[in-house]
Amino acid sequence: MTALVALRDLHVAFDGQAALRGIDLDVAPGEAVGLVGESGCGKSVTWLAALGLLPAKAKVTGSVTLDSQQLLGARPETLDRVRGGRIAMIFQDPASSLNPVIRIGRQVEEALRLHRGMRGAAARAEAKRLFDQVGIPDAARRLDAWPHELSGGQNQRVMIAIALAGRPELLVADEPTTALDVTIQAQILTLLQDLRRETGMALVLISHDLGVVAEACDRVCVMYAGRIVEQASVDALFAKPTHPYTRGLLGALPPLDGPRRRLAAIPGGVPEPWAMPPGCAFAPRCGDRMGACDAAMPGAVMVAPGHRAACLLATPKPVAREAVHA
Amino acid sequence: MIRFLGSRLLRAAITIVMVVTFAFVVLRLSGDPAQIIMGADAPPEAVEAFRAAWGLDQPVWVQYFNYFGAILQGDLGRSMRDGRDAIVLVAERIPATLALTLPALAIKIGLGIPAGITAALHRNSFIDRAVMMLAVAGFTIPSFVLGLLLVLVFAVQLGWLPSGGQDSWRHAILPIITLGVGGAAVLARFTRSAMLEVLGQPYIRTASAKGVPWRSVVWGHALPNAAIPTVTIVGFMVGSLIAGAVVVESVFSWPGVGRLLVVAVGNRDLAVVQCILLLVAMTMVTSNLIVDLLYGVLDPRLRNQPRRAAGTA
Amino acid sequence: MTALLKAEGLVRRYAMRRGLLGRSVEVRAVAGVSLTVERGRTLGLVGESGCGKSTTGRLVLGLEAPDAGTVAFQGQPMSAPGTVAWRSLRARMQMVFQDPLGALDRRLPIGVQVREPFDIHGIGTAADRPARAIEALRAVGLRPDQAARYPHELSGGQRQRAVLARALATEPELLVCDEPISALDVSIQAQVMNLLVDQQERLGLGILFISHDLRAVRQVSHRVAVMYLGTIVEEGEPDAVLHEPAHPYAQALVSAIPHPGRRGGRIVLQGDPPNPADRPGGCAFHPRCPIATALCAQEAPLLKPRAVDGRLVACHVAHGDALPGAGEVRRAA
Numbered sequence: 013m014t015a016l017v018a019l020r021d022l023h024v025a026f027d028g029q030a031a032l033r034g035i036d037l038d039v040a041p042g043e044a045v046g047l048v049g050e051s052g053c054g055k056s057v058t059w060l061a062a063l064g065l066l067p068a069k070a071k072v073t074g075s076v077t078l079d080s081q082q083l084l085g086a087r088p089e090t091l092d093r094v095r096g097g098r099i100a101m102i103f104q105d106p107a108s109s110l111n112p113v114i115r116i117g118r119q120v121e122e123a124l125r126l127h128r129g130m131r132g133a134a135a136r137a138e139a140k141r142l143f144d145q146v147g148i149p150d151a152a153r154r155l156d157a158w159p160h161e162l163s164g165g166q167n168q169r170v171m172i173a174i175a176l177a178g179r180p181e182l183l184v185a186d187e188p189t190t191a192l193d194v195t196i197q198a199q200i201l202t203l204l205q206d207l208r209r210e211t212g213m214a215l216v217l218i219s220h221d222l223g224v225v226a227e228a229c230d231r232v233c234v235m236y237a238g239r240i241v242e243q244a245s246v247d248a249l250f251a252k253p254t255h256p257y258t259r260g261l262l263g264a265l266p267p268l269d270g271p272r273r274r275l276a277a278i279p280g281g282v283p284e285p286w287a288m289p290p291g292c293a294f295a296p297r298c299g300d301r302m303g304a305c306d307a308a309m310p311g312a313v314m315v316a317p318g319h320r321a322a323c324l325l326a327t328p329k330p331v332a333r334e335a336v337h338a
Numbered sequence: 339m340i341r342f343l344g345s346r347l348l349r350a351a352i353t354i355v356m357v358v359t360f361a362f363v364v365l366r367l368s369g370d371p372a373q374i375i376m377g378a379d380a381p382p383e384a385v386e387a388f389r390a391a392w393g394l395d396q397p398v399w400v401q402y403f404n405y406f407g408a409i410l411q412g413d414l415g416r417s418m419r420d421g422r423d424a425i426v427l428v429a430e431r432i433p434a435t436l437a438l439t440l441p442a443l444a445i446k447i448g449l450g451i452p453a454g455i456t457a458a459l460h461r462n463s464f465i466d467r468a469v470m471m472l473a474v475a476g477f478t479i480p481s482f483v484l485g486l487l488l489v490l491v492f493a494v495q496l497g498w499l500p501s502g503g504q505d506s507w508r509h510a511i512l513p514i515i516t517l518g519v520g521g522a523a524v525l526a527r528f529t530r531s532a533m534l535e536v537l538g539q540p541y542i543r544t545a546s547a548k549g550v551p552w553r554s555v556v557w558g559h560a561l562p563n564a565a566i567p568t569v570t571i572v573g574f575m576v577g578s579l580i581a582g583a584v585v586v587e588s589v590f591s592w593p594g595v596g597r598l599l600v601v602a603v604g605n606r607d608l609a610v611v612q613c614i615l616l617l618v619a620m621t622m623v624t625s626n627l628i629v630d631l632l633y634g635v636l637d638p639r640l641r642n643q644p645r646r647a648a649g650t651a
Numbered sequence: 652m653t654a655l656l657k658a659e660g661l662v663r664r665y666a667m668r669r670g671l672l673g674r675s676v677e678v679r680a681v682a683g684v685s686l687t688v689e690r691g692r693t694l695g696l697v698g699e700s701g702c703g704k705s706t707t708g709r710l711v712l713g714l715e716a717p718d719a720g721t722v723a724f725q726g727q728p729m730s731a732p733g734t735v736a737w738r739s740l741r742a743r744m745q746m747v748f749q750d751p752l753g754a755l756d757r758r759l760p761i762g763v764q765v766r767e768p769f770d771i772h773g774i775g776t777a778a779d780r781p782a783r784a785i786e787a788l789r790a791v792g793l794r795p796d797q798a799a800r801y802p803h804e805l806s807g808g809q810r811q812r813a814v815l816a817r818a819l820a821t822e823p824e825l826l827v828c829d830e831p832i833s834a835l836d837v838s839i840q841a842q843v844m845n846l847l848v849d850q851q852e853r854l855g856l857g858i859l860f861i862s863h864d865l866r867a868v869r870q871v872s873h874r875v876a877v878m879y880l881g882t883i884v885e886e887g888e889p890d891a892v893l894h895e896p897a898h899p900y901a902q903a904l905v906s907a908i909p910h911p912g913r914r915g916g917r918i919v920l921q922g923d924p925p926n927p928a929d930r931p932g933g934c935a936f937h938p939r940c941p942i943a944t945a946l947c948a949q950e951a952p953l954l955k956p957r958a959v960d961g962r963l964v965a966c967h968v969a970h971g972d973a974l975p976g977a978g979e980v981r982r983a984a
Contacts, residue, residue: 050836050837050838050839051836060543063547065543065546065547088551088552089551091549092549092550092551093549094549095546095547095548095549096547096548096549096550097549100547100548101547103540103543103544103547105540108539108540108541109540109541109543109544110541110544111541111544111545111559111563112541112563112637112638112639113562113563113566113636113637113638114559114562122548122550122558123548123549126548126549126550127549158638158639160638160639163923163924165923165924166923171544174544174548175548177548178548178549193699193700193863193924194699194863194865194904194907194908195699195903195904195907195919195920195924196699196923196924197907197909198903198906198907198909198917198919198920199919199920201909202917202919220836220837221837221909222837222911223908223909223910223911224909226909226910226911227909227910227911246911250911260838261837261838263841264837264838264840264841265837265841265866266841266844266866266867266869266870267866268865268866268869268893268908268910269890269893269894272869272870274845274848275841275844275845275870276841277838277839277841277842277844277845278838278841278842279842281806281808281809281839282806282836
C-alpha cells in the first residue's frame, strides 16, 4: 500500500536547538496512527512542521510528501489548499482554538468556502449538516452561538466539524481530549472512531496517553526526544514492547486490576534539547544501558514484520534489517 | 442593557462630581483669588469689596453649595476677569483646540495603528526594530521638547513654517505634528503588543490549519481581536480631545482651551478653570462610556447572553 | 479511636453572576459531603471538573468556611480560619496543588522555601534548620545541591517534589493533594505517586487524594469516593468501585477509562458535564443517567449502605427502590 503522507528524515530546530531529529513515518490511506510520548518529545511539532504551521524561526529540513507532492517549502497557496482540505488538524484546547469573536457557524462556513466553494445558504445548510454529523444538539440554532457559550466538549465537536468541512483524507488530532473531562473524552474518542468509519479518512492521533491511542489506533509510534523509538501495531506494542522507554511508559501506568505494586517509574526526566546525550537519548534513564549506547544513536531494527525499535538490545528479525534512513 | 447604562451613568456622574469638588478645593487652597486679581498693592477695602461681590467672603462650604446649585441650574459662573460667562469664554476657544486635536487624532490613528500592525507582522525584523525605535523616541520625548525642536528646525533654521500664532493653516502644522507624533508612538506600541498577543493565540493556528490564506488570517481573524484592547487607548485619546493640547498650545501660542486654562489658573479665575475642568471630565467620562459600549460590540464574551444555548444535560 | 479527619454534611454555596451583567444565582459547589480520612490511609476523591472536589479539599483544611456542616480534626472541631489555633493546626495539615510552579515563589531558591515552614512554626533551632531543609529535600528524592535552584530551573516533577518537601517539612498528619500529578508526564506521575506512598509509610500520613484519574486514585488510595455535582454518589474499596461500580455515574466513569484492548462496550454518557448553577432536581445525575426512572427526577437518593454488600451508594436503582428505567426522564417541573 502506498503512503498517503510520507515523512522522511524530518528535522526541526528552534534557535539552533533540535526539536525533531530525523522522523520517518508513513500514513496509509484510511489508517489510524497514534503518536505517543511525553511533553517535549516532538509529537506535535512533527505535524505542525509537516503542515508548515511552525513559526518562521523554526528550521525544518527533510521531506514531507502527500501523494508524492512535496509539502516542505511549498508555495503558500499550495499549502493553504492542503491544510483544511486534504489534511485537517484539530488541537488540544478547543476553547481557545476557536476565534472568540466569530460565530461558530461562520467559522465552519469559512472552511466550506475555502475548500468547497460553498457560500450563503448552501454553506449554512452544509454547516448545519456537519454539526449534526458531529453530534451537536440543536444544530440549526447553535450555528449562531459564540465559542464561549459552549462547553469544552461541544467546542471540540465544532473543531471537528470545521476539520470535516474540507472532506480531508487525513485528520491530525493533537491531544484532542486532554483538556476534557473523562466522560467527555470518551464521547470525543467514540465520535472520532465513528467518523473514521463513515468517511474512511486516515487519523493521526497525538496523545500522551497510551490508553487513548491504544483504543483509537491501529498502529502506534512511540516518540522520545525528537525521534521515533518504537513503532508497531497496537497489539504488538502492548504484547511485546521492545524499547526500554516503551516498557517504562507501560510500567508507569497504574494498572486497573491485579495486586497493587510499586509503579516502575522511569527515573530522571527528559533530556533538555541543549543537553542531548551523544548516543541514545534514553540511555541516561535506561536500566539496560551499556557502553555502546552512548557511542551513537541506535538505528531502527525490525523485530517483527511492521514492528521496529531503535535500541541496541532489540533483536533483529533474522532476515531483514533496516537502517534508520533507508 | 438599561441596567448597564444606568450603572455606568451613575458612575460617570460620581466621577464628575469628584473632579469638580477636587478642583474647587485645590483652587481655594492655592491662594486668594481676590488678592491675585486685584494685584498685590490694591487697597484692602477694594479687595474686600471684590470678595463680597464674588461671594468669596462666605464660608467655603457655603460657596461650595452655591456653586453646585448653580451648576445644576446650568450656570457655570462668570469670569472674575472680565465678567463674561465662563461657558462662553470656553466655548469660543473650543474650535481652535479641535482644529489641532482632531487632525492630530487622525495622525495618531492613521500612523500608529498601521505601524503597530506592520511591526507585529514582521516581528524582530528590521522594520519592527525601526518602528519600535521611533515609537520609543516618540513617546519619551516630552511634547514641549519636540515642539521646540520642530520650531527650531522648521521655523528658525529653515523658515518654512511659522513658529506660533493662528493666522493661517500653516500655523497649525507644527502643533498638529507635535501632538500627533507622541500619540502615534503610544498607539503603535500598544497595537503591536495587542497584535503579537493575538497572533500567538491557538485560534490563529486553527485558522492557518484550515487553509485560510495568511492575509485573511491577519485581517479576518487577528485584527478583530487585537482591536479590543486598542480601542481603550483610542478612547482615551478621544477623551483628551479638549484638554490634551495644554502644553502644545502654550508652546505655539495657540489660542485654544488649553492656553485659556493656563492663563485662568495663573489668574485664579475660578469660574473659568472650573468650567474647563468640568468640560474635560465630561468628555473623558463620555468617551469611556463609548469605549465600554464598543467593547460589547467587539467582544461577544462581554455581552449579556440572553440566548445562552440551552445545555443538553 | 477517633478518625484523623471527619467532615460531616459540608455545604458550600457561592453567588455567581451569569455573564457580565446577569443577576447572580446561587451555586451549591458542595451540597452535603461527609467523609473520613484515617491515619496512614488515603481517601481518593474522584470526579469531573465542577463536581466540587477541590472545594471539598479547601473546606476540610479550613481554607474556606463551610455554609453548613462540620470538620473535626482528631476529634476536635476546626478552629476558625485566621485564628492562632487554626494556624497551629495548619502545620499539621498541608495541601499540595496541581500547579507546582504556582505554588512556589519564583524569586526564592527551593531550599529557602522548604526551610520556611520551620521558621514559621518555630521548629528546631535556627542553626539546624538548613540541615533540616536539606534532609526534607533528600526525603523526596532531591539532591542537596538542588536546594540552591530556583523553581524555573527545575523540571515539573522536581518542582512537585519540592512542593511536597515543603508540605512534609512540618511532619503533618494530614495531606490534601488536589490533582497533584495531572500536570506531569506519565513517567513523572509514577515517580510522584510512589513518593506519596513512601512518605505515607514513613510519616503515617492521612491523605485526601483529589483527582479525576481513576487509575491514579486506585494506585494510591485505600478508599475511594466518587463525586458528582457536589455530592458523593458512591464510596468504597477502590477495587470494588472500579471493578463493580454500583452507581450509574461511577459505571460510566470507569468505562470511560481508555485502556488497550477495549473495543466497544463503553457506556458513553450523553450531554455535557453539568452546570452547578443549574442543578437538576431529584438525583442530580438523572438527566444524563441511562437508567433513570420517574422517581429519580423527583427525589434525591441518599448515600447509604447497599443491602447486599454494604457499599455506600446514592442511587434509587442500586438500592432496589426503583427498577432500572430507560433514562431520558424529563426534568421534574
